[in-house]
Amino acid sequence: MGGVDHETEERCLHGKRPRRLLCWDGSNTGRHYLACPLKGKSNMCDFVSWVDDKWPPMFQQFASSIWEVVGKFKKQADDVQVDLLEAI
Numbered sequence: 458m459g460g461v462d463h464e465t466e467e468r469c470l471h472g473k474r475p476r477r478l479l480c481w482d483g484s485n486t487g488r489h490y491l492a493c494p495l496k497g498k499s500n501m502c503d504f505v506s507w508v509d510d511k512w513p514p515m516f517q518q519f520a521s522s523i524w525e526v527v528g529k530f531k532k533q534a535d536d537v538q539v540d541l542l543e544a545i
C-alpha cells in the first residue's frame with residue numbers, strides 16, 4: 458500500500474509523481490488520496506489531491522464518531538496499563 462500512482466497525470470509541488478494513500482483520519486476515513494512521494498521525510502510538500510469522492514454527510518458523521526470511540530478506547534487502554542504498572 459502507498460505505492461507511487463502510475464495512472465495519474467498529477468504531480469506534487471516537487472514535480473514528482475504522487476503516492477496513492479488511504480486516509481485514516483476523521484470524516485475522510487477510507488478515501489484514497491494522492492500525496493507527495495517524500496511523505497514522512499522533512500522535505501515533503503503539502504500536495505494533496507483526493508481520488509475518491511467525498512463521502513455522503515451521513516458517512517462522514519459515522520466515520521468521525523468511530524474515531525471518537527476509538528480514541529476513548531485507546532485512552533481506557535492507556536489507563537488500564539497505568540493501573541497495572543501501579544499495581545506491580
Ligand SMILES: [Zn+2]
Binds near residue numbers: 495503504
Ligand atoms: Zn512533493
